[in-house]
Every structure is written in C-alpha cells, then in structure tokens.
Amino acid sequence: MKFTSKAILLVAAVALGACTNANRFDGDDTVVMNGTGAGDVSNPQSPAYFQQAVGDRVLFEVDQSSLTASAKQTLDAQARWLQDNRDFDAIIEGHADEQGTREYNLALGARRANAVHEYLVSRGVAPSRLEVVSYGKERPIEICSEESCYAKNRRAVTVISAGVTS
Amino acid sequence: MMAGFMTLFAALTAVILAVAGPAEAQERGPLRIEITEGVIEPMPVAVPDFVAQGGAAREWASRIARVVADDLTGTGLFREIPSAAFISPITSFSSPVQFADWKAINAQALISGAVEVEGDGKLVVKFRLYDVFAGQELGDGLRFSGTTEGWRRMAHKVADAVYSRITGEGPYFDSRVAFVAETGPKDARRKRLAIMDYDGANVQYLTDGNSIVLAPRFSPDGQSVLFTSYRSGFPRIYLLNTNSLQSRALEEQPGSMSFAPRFAPDGRTVVYSMTRGGNTDIYTLNIETAETRRLTSSPSIETAPSFSPDGNRIVFESDRSGSQQLYVMPVGGGVPERISFGQGRYGTPVWSPRGDLVAFTKQSKGRFHIGVMRLDGSEERLLTASFLDEGPTWSPNGRVIMFTRETQGAGGQASLYSVDITGRNLKRVRTDTGASDPSWSPLLK
Known part of the structure; x- marks a missing residue:
C-alpha cells in the first residue's frame, strides 16, 4: 500500500463514548464515511467489530513504547482479525500525552506505532497491509491535564481501511 | 494583497x-x-x-x-x-x-x-x-x-x-513572527500557519486549517518558511513562499515521516528529522538539488536540530543517554558532544543569532521552563516556569526569546510569550486566536 493510495477509511459512527472518535484527522485523499461504512458491530467481518469487539487500541506507560502484557493480548486478537479479513488494511496511529515537547512526542508516537507494527508483523500480518503515522501530542482524545486522561492519550490505534487490492 | x-x-x-x-x-x-x-x-x-x-x-x-x-x-x-x-x-x-x-x-x-x-x-x-x-x-x-x-x-x-x-544592542522591532494560529477545543484543534508583525499586528493566514500544521521556521532571507503539515495524511516538511503562498513538499519518501525542519544560514540547506521504522534521526537536504544526507544513525530519538550562525555545527536533542538531552555535532558528522547535564530533560535547542547561547525547553519536576546556556553547557539560566512552556525562538538581536505557553486543563489554550534573556519583562504577545510555535524572522530589509 502506497502513501499516495486512495484509502477509504471506514469509520464507526457507533461511538464507545464521546471521546473515542477513531477517525483519521487529515489527508486530502481520505474519505471519512461516518455511519454505514464501518458495518454492523454484530458482523465479525466489519471494521466496527474490529474497533469495538476486538479492540482497536493499546495504551503505554509514561515515555515508554514497550508493549504491556494486556497490549499484546489485544494485538494478538487484532492480528487474528487482520488474518481473517484480508480485504482490509490498517494504519497504525501513535499518540502521546501532552507532557512533552512537540518534536519529541512526534518521535515517541512513532516509536509506539512502530512497536504495534512490529508485533502485528511478528504475528503474521503482511507488512504491505500496514502503515504507521505519529500524531505526537496533537490529537488527544481526553482533554484533562491529569493522569486519568494522559493514560488514555498514550495510545496506538489501529485504524482499519479498505485494502488497495480489494 | x-x-x-x-x-x-x-x-x-x-x-x-x-x-x-x-x-x-x-x-x-x-x-x-x-x-x-x-x-x-x-x-x-x-x-x-x-x-x-x-x-x-x-x-x-x-x-x-x-x-x-x-x-x-x-x-x-x-x-x-x-x-x-x-x-x-x-x-x-x-x-x-x-x-x-x-x-x-x-x-x-x-x-x-x-x-x-x-x-x-x-x-x-x-x-x-x-x-x-x-x-x-x-x-x-x-x-x-x-x-x-x-x-x-x-x-x-x-x-x-x-x-x-x-x-548599544542590535535592533529587532522591524521584524515578523510566523506561528501556528489555534482555534477550537483541545481534542479537535484547528491549526493554521500565520504570520504577523513582532508585536502581533498585521496577522495574515497562510494555510486554511484543513490539515494539522506545525512549527514554521523562517528562511534566512525572511521570504519563506519551512513547516510540517499532515496534508498527505502523514507529517512531512514543506517550503512555503510567504509572498506567493506557493508551497511544495521537500521530502516524500514512502514509509517515512519528516518534521522539525530548520534552515542552515546558507538558505539552501535544511536540517530536519526523519522517522523510519520507528526510529528518528537527523538529516540534511539541499532544497535546490534535493540531495539528502544522514547525520545521525542511532536507535535513539534525534530531533529538533538547529544550526550555529556560522553554519559549522548543529545543536540537537537526543534521548541516547536514556532521557532527552542536548548535544552539539559538527555538520560534517562526527561524535556529538553532550552539553546539558542538569537535572531534568532538555529539548528544542535553538542556537542564538549571536552564537553565544542556546535556548531550550527544560522539563523538571512536572514543570516546563525556557532557559539559556552557553554552548559548553555552562551558565544555565531558567527564564520561565509554568505548566507548559516550550519552543523558544530568538529575536534578531539575540536579546529576547519568544515561546509557547499552554495553560492546564480541559480548557487549556496556547499563547505566545516573550522574555528577555535576563529573565526580565515576561509578557504575553497579543494574538486574536490561540497561538503556538513562534519563529522570529530576521530583521526586515
């Protein structure tokens, strides 16, 4: 999958909560389809199912990019889903909390996204189906300046997109 | 217009x-x-x-x-x-x-x-x-x-x-500041490149806010700015002419992200960070020939590079020691020398236009500071303290530093502040919107 490919992002409108909007934030090539595109969460082949039943995100400790045991469990399930649903590709977004300088957090988010990328590949997902991007501290989902919010912002989110070849 | x-x-x-x-x-x-x-x-x-x-x-x-x-x-x-x-x-x-x-x-x-x-x-x-x-x-x-x-x-x-x-100091009032104008709540912030007089007057917007933009940096002639944009969906560095508003991507290698660009004094060389496989290193790029050169190759994060005024050395931050610290290396490559040794983390170093000092962001005990030190790491002075201060830029005469201050909490907003290198005269720079990532131009011609 090339960076220039016209990825159609399928985004679940069925939100887990007010702050769990997992759509991508940028990109002229991106068509965000709210609503029907992500499919029915009860359909195990749907991106909505991936997002909500499999779990689309893993969390990190402060200034860390190593995967916790529970993160690995989530990623094992993500890898199985991706293996079972080869029509889809994924973009892994790395994020940081606001405690850090902008450039460093971009690099830290990249480390986190890459940790997920490497793990999924080690579980058999073809690297050609995965892309990584870091948002640093630019896109928090929780906005308080306390650890309860920071913990949710230190994340890597696997965003399902329609495969180029599909 | x-x-x-x-x-x-x-x-x-x-x-x-x-x-x-x-x-x-x-x-x-x-x-x-x-x-x-x-x-x-x-x-x-x-x-x-x-x-x-x-x-x-x-x-x-x-x-x-x-x-x-x-x-x-x-x-x-x-x-x-x-x-x-x-x-x-x-x-x-x-x-x-x-x-x-x-x-x-x-x-x-x-x-x-x-x-x-x-x-x-x-x-x-x-x-x-x-x-x-x-x-x-x-x-x-x-x-x-x-x-x-x-x-x-x-x-x-x-x-x-x-x-x-x-x-007896050099002048600095006849200058401009490029910055990122911010609107909207923290979890849906809109960022636009903007440029204004040093005192906040005559604001002009350079981008439309559809893509995240970060950290504009003036060229030595003051006619163009480097910046990072998510226009392609991925962070990449761009060069924008502030008169024609034409911009072009400088670095488009698939599978990579690029950010933190800054000009060399020659106005042709750009130093920046590129991330590949999760690892961030420092590169230079010639904007005329598009030729790139890798300056660091280490598994740690190397970013926020800034040239010395003579163009011979680069100060940057790296976490190779385990935490963010400042290093200086010759442009031709060679072993970087660590210059920051105080308690805490040091980032975003910027070489002063006079060549005598480096301004930086320091994180220590949950607070952020803007500080200055000599290039050998001596005479460190912290000029500010707040919940979040970062990203210093120098006035053309090297006497004043402008930076971003962000307030705490769900309603947190970014704005620009300036402070003398003596630590005196801390004040907010007037802007109509939230504002971050200032870059002070050279003195206008």
Whole structure:
C-alpha cells in the first residue's frame, strides 16, 4: 500500500463514548464515511467489530513504547482479525500525552506505532497491509491535564481501511 | 494583497538627515542603558505626537508616535512620560528644543518626529533623538520613506534606531513572527500557519486549517518558511513562499515521516528529522538539488536540530543517554558532544543569532521552563516556569526569546510569550486566536 493510495477509511459512527472518535484527522485523499461504512458491530467481518469487539487500541506507560502484557493480548486478537479479513488494511496511529515537547512526542508516537507494527508483523500480518503515522501530542482524545486522561492519550490505534487490492 | 506586501516595503528607504549645528554623534553618550541581569529603572522618555507637515499627514502623526512609544516601553527598559505632563509642545520639527522644559519633567530622552505625505502618496517620516540632560542630539536624525501601508514599519524603524543608540544592542522591532494560529477545543484543534508583525499586528493566514500544521521556521532571507503539515495524511516538511503562498513538499519518501525542519544560514540547506521504522534521526537536504544526507544513525530519538550562525555545527536533542538531552555535532558528522547535564530533560535547542547561547525547553519536576546556556553547557539560566512552556525562538538581536505557553486543563489554550534573556519583562504577545510555535524572522530589509 502506497502513501499516495486512495484509502477509504471506514469509520464507526457507533461511538464507545464521546471521546473515542477513531477517525483519521487529515489527508486530502481520505474519505471519512461516518455511519454505514464501518458495518454492523454484530458482523465479525466489519471494521466496527474490529474497533469495538476486538479492540482497536493499546495504551503505554509514561515515555515508554514497550508493549504491556494486556497490549499484546489485544494485538494478538487484532492480528487474528487482520488474518481473517484480508480485504482490509490498517494504519497504525501513535499518540502521546501532552507532557512533552512537540518534536519529541512526534518521535515517541512513532516509536509506539512502530512497536504495534512490529508485533502485528511478528504475528503474521503482511507488512504491505500496514502503515504507521505519529500524531505526537496533537490529537488527544481526553482533554484533562491529569493522569486519568494522559493514560488514555498514550495510545496506538489501529485504524482499519479498505485494502488497495480489494 | 499579500503578494505585494514585501515589495511595497522594498521601497522603504532611510536617509541620514543633515545635522543642524556642530553636534556630533557620540560614541558613548551619557544617555545609555546597559542591559544587565540586575533590575534596572526604566529610562523616562517623551514621545510627543509627530508633527504633521500638511493635512494629509495628520492621520499618521499620532499613530506613528504611539507605535514608537509602544515598542520602547514594551522592552521594559523605557517608561513613557504622559503627554499631559509636557510643558512645551513640539509644533515644529526644525525649531530648537527647549531642553529646560523637558528636563523639568525628567524626560531623559526625547524623540521628536515629523510626518509628511508627498505628492506621489509616499509617506516620509523623520525623527531626531535628544539626550535632554546633555542638551544635545544623540546620533543623526533619520528620514524614512515608503508607502502609507508601511507606516508601522517606519515607526518600528524609528524605535529600532532609538533602542540601538541607547542600549548599544542590535535592533529587532522591524521584524515578523510566523506561528501556528489555534482555534477550537483541545481534542479537535484547528491549526493554521500565520504570520504577523513582532508585536502581533498585521496577522495574515497562510494555510486554511484543513490539515494539522506545525512549527514554521523562517528562511534566512525572511521570504519563506519551512513547516510540517499532515496534508498527505502523514507529517512531512514543506517550503512555503510567504509572498506567493506557493508551497511544495521537500521530502516524500514512502514509509517515512519528516518534521522539525530548520534552515542552515546558507538558505539552501535544511536540517530536519526523519522517522523510519520507528526510529528518528537527523538529516540534511539541499532544497535546490534535493540531495539528502544522514547525520545521525542511532536507535535513539534525534530531533529538533538547529544550526550555529556560522553554519559549522548543529545543536540537537537526543534521548541516547536514556532521557532527552542536548548535544552539539559538527555538520560534517562526527561524535556529538553532550552539553546539558542538569537535572531534568532538555529539548528544542535553538542556537542564538549571536552564537553565544542556546535556548531550550527544560522539563523538571512536572514543570516546563525556557532557559539559556552557553554552548559548553555552562551558565544555565531558567527564564520561565509554568505548566507548559516550550519552543523558544530568538529575536534578531539575540536579546529576547519568544515561546509557547499552554495553560492546564480541559480548557487549556496556547499563547505566545516573550522574555528577555535576563529573565526580565515576561509578557504575553497579543494574538486574536490561540497561538503556538513562534519563529522570529530576521530583521526586515
């Protein structure tokens, strides 16, 4: 999958909560389809199912990019889903909390996204189906300046997109 | 409108006025402020409205004097004497100054000026600076001419001349700042590139806010800015001409992200960070040939590079020791030398235009600071402290630092602040929206 490919992002409108909007934030090539595109969460082949039943995100400790045991469990399930649903590709977004300088957090988010990328590949997902991007501290989902919010912002989110070849 | 902006100003010219009488410019007159670390008493200065020579000039005469006074008092080094205290108004630019009347109200410096609109619509601004207690002129009178749209620049030029003569420092008021204008809540923030006068006036927006943009950096000629944009869906570095608003991607290698660009003094070389396989290193790129060169290869994060003014060295941050610290390396490569050793994390180093100091962001005990240190790491001084201060940029004369301050909590907002390198005169820079990532231009030509 090339960076220039016209990825159609399928985004679940069925939100887990007010702050769990997992759509991508940028990109002229991106068509965000709210609503029907992500499919029915009860359909195990749907991106909505991936997002909500499999779990689309893993969390990190402060200034860390190593995967916790529970993160690995989530990623094992993500890898199985991706293996079972080869029509889809994924973009892994790395994020940081606001405690850090902008450039460093971009690099830290990249480390986190890459940790997920490497793990999924080690579980058999073809690297050609995965892309990584870091948002640093630019896109928090929780906005308080306390650890309860920071913990949710230190994340890597696997965003399902329609495969180029599909 | 924007396209003509800088061109109009190219017409701005300065001419030394013929000096009436034998007064000579003094090398070191008694009217002098030494900028030191100590607390100083601001120098009392009188800035009467400039004399309007002809009716068309009336609209500018007072406004120009106000900008001159704001520039000077904004430094914290001057205090303006209110016009209500004036004993003898200045009604003519050429008449002798009644020094006794200004001495009586303790005006140590007096700026007298005149404004005229010439037949072709050109605005002409003249001024003289007087050392009241010595009873003589300090330096030569100057005459600036340009378009009426450029009236604030002419005011800044007058203030720059006054500031430089009295402090002995280089000028900095006639300059601009590129920054990121921010609107919207923290979890859906819109960011647009913008550019404004150093004091927050004349804001112009350069991008539309559809993509995240970060950290604009001026070229050495002040005509273009480097920045990072998510336009492609991925962070990449772009070069934008501030006159034509044309921009182009500089680095588009698939599978990579690029950010933190900054020009070398040559105006052709760009140093930046590129991330590949989760690892961030420092590269240079020639904007004419697109030739790239890798300067660091280490599994740690290397970012926020900044050139020395002579172009021979680069200061940057790396977490190779386990936490963010500052390092200096020769441009040709070679072993980086660590320069920061205090407690806490150090990032975003920026080499001062004078070459003597590096400004940085420091994180320590849950607080953020803007600080300066010498290039060997000695004489570290923290200038600010808050929930989140970051991203310093230097004034053209290396005396003032502007930076981003972000407030805490769900309603947190970013704004720009400036502080002297002595740690004095911390103040907010006026902007209509939230603002972050300032980049101070060189002095305008």
